Amino acid sequence: xxxxxxxxxxxxxxxxxxxxxxxxxxxxxTGGLIAHQLTNVPGSSTYFVGGVVxxxxxxxxxxxxxxxxxxxxxxxxxxECAREMARGVRRLLGTDVALSSTGIAGPTGGTPEKPxxxxxxxxxxxxxxxxxxxxxxxxxxxxxxxxSQAALEMLCQYLKARRP
Numbered sequence: 001x002x003x004x005x006x007x008x009x010x011x012x013x014x015x016x017x018x019x020x021x022x023x024x025x026x027x028x029x030t031g032g033l034i035a036h037q038l039t040n041v042p043g044s045s046t047y048f049v050g051g052v053v054x055x056x057x058x059x060x061x062x063x064x065x066x067x068x069x070x071x072x073x074x075x076x077x078x079x080e081c082a083r084e085m086a087r088g089v090r091r092l093l094g095t096d097v098a099l100s101s102t103g104i105a106g107p108t109g110g111t112p113e114k115p116x117x118x119x120x121x122x123x124x125x126x127x128x129x130x131x132x133x134x135x136x137x138x139x140x141x142x143x144x145x146x147x148s149q150a151a152l153e154m155l156c157q158y159l160k161a162r163r164p
Contacts, residue, residue: 101151
C-alpha cells in the first residue's frame with residue numbers, strides 16, 4: 001500500500017469504526033508513534049483504547065507479559081517478542097485487535113545478527129496473528145516512521161480482508 005500516511009490513518013480509523021472494533025498498541029522502537037498516528041483522526045476515541053510504550057525489557061515482561069524465556073532465547077528484537085507484546089497488550093486492555101513494534105531504530109545498538117533498522121511489527125486478533133520482519137536503511141526518525149507506517153498498513157490489510 002502506498003497511501004499518504006494521513007489517508008492511511010483515516011482509512012484505518014474508518015474501517016475500525018465501521019466494524020465496531022477496538023485497538024491497543026504496544027510500542028518499543030516507535031516510542032508511541034503508532035498511537036500518535038491513530039489518534040490524529042477525529043473520533044479515534046471510539047476505537048483506540050490505549051497503549052503501552054515498553055522500551056525496557058522489564059516493562060515488556062512485567063506489564064505486557066512477555067516471557068523471560070523469550071527475551072533470553074530470542075531477545076527483545078525478535079518475532080517471538082513482537083508477537084507476545086501484541087498478545088499481551090490486547091489481553092491487558094481488552095481490545096479486539098492489537099499492534100506491536102520492536103526493533104533497533106539506530107543509529108547505535110545494532111549487531112551483525114541484528115543490524116540497525118531491523119524491526120518486527122505484529123498484529124494480534126482473535127482470528128489472526130501476524131508478524132512481519134523489516135530492515136530499514138534510514139536514520140532513526142525515518143526508521144521509526146517506516147515502522148509505524150508498516151504497522152498501520154498491516155492493520156489496514158487485516159481490516160480490509162474482514163469486510164463482507
